[in-house]
Amino acid sequence: MAEPVLQIRGLCKHFGALRASDNVDLDLMPGEIHALIGPNGAGKSTLIKQIAGEIAPDAGTIRLAGRDVTASGAVARARLGLARSFQVSSVAGEFTVLQNVMLAVAGRLRRTYRFLRPALADTKLTAPAREAIARVGLADREGMRAADLSHGERRTLEIAIALALKPKAFLLDEPMAGMGPEGARSLTHLLDGLRHEAPILLVEHDMDAVFALADRISVLVHGRIIASGTVAEIQADAVVRAAYLGEEDA
């Protein structure tokens, strides 16, 4: 069987008496979209932050492409191929779409520039940046300032930035947030294809998107994974319905 790209074992994180992560095991397999769902405050963001290296777990291990990264920082994990998108849009508004993605490529190639202007004229950065922009369907927005994009386009730009990092795994934290129905549909289509570039750990409240995309769903409640399975298995799970999906129906 293939090795997981991300392997989480026994992850624990306490905030005082609160167990935000309670002995979490999670795998992200090549080619899959693994959705992490759960009610507000279940510990999804805390888990993502530990995987990204932004906060340290109290116990447990995180392996990326077979390597133990539990003690590595966020920058080291990004360099090892973990591409993280944020709930809050993280693009640089004053830069154009192309420049935003070029800066990500510069980071991947570990090129350092004393000034921004030579960086933004470097064709070694332009070509891969354009490729990522075209891949997400923003080619006609290339010269536009990121600040002037629509919300949906900015979220899509974040995906292009993540893609330009040629990641081994994507961590996407609520990519559908704030998208209208049309935007959500086109982003769902984009993510559907993206899994072939790298598997996606997807935290998402939009259940239509989750049910359309996920190969596997894990349900987090009070820091614990209470169920993990296919869309059909999770939809049919009585415990999950009571703990989470039921509240959506109510």
Ligand SMILES: Nc1ncnc2c1ncn2[C@@H]1O[C@H](COP(=O)(O)OP(=O)(O)OP(=O)(O)O)[C@@H](O)[C@H]1O
């Ligand atoms: N730095 C912190 N200090 C103390 N408590 C925290 C901290 N960060 C998160 N928590 C608590 O940990 C629990 C899990 O929070 P977390 O943000 O991970 O949940 P979530 O599932 O991402 O929620 P949401 O869906 O609303 O984003 C919550 O009870 C939250 O108040």
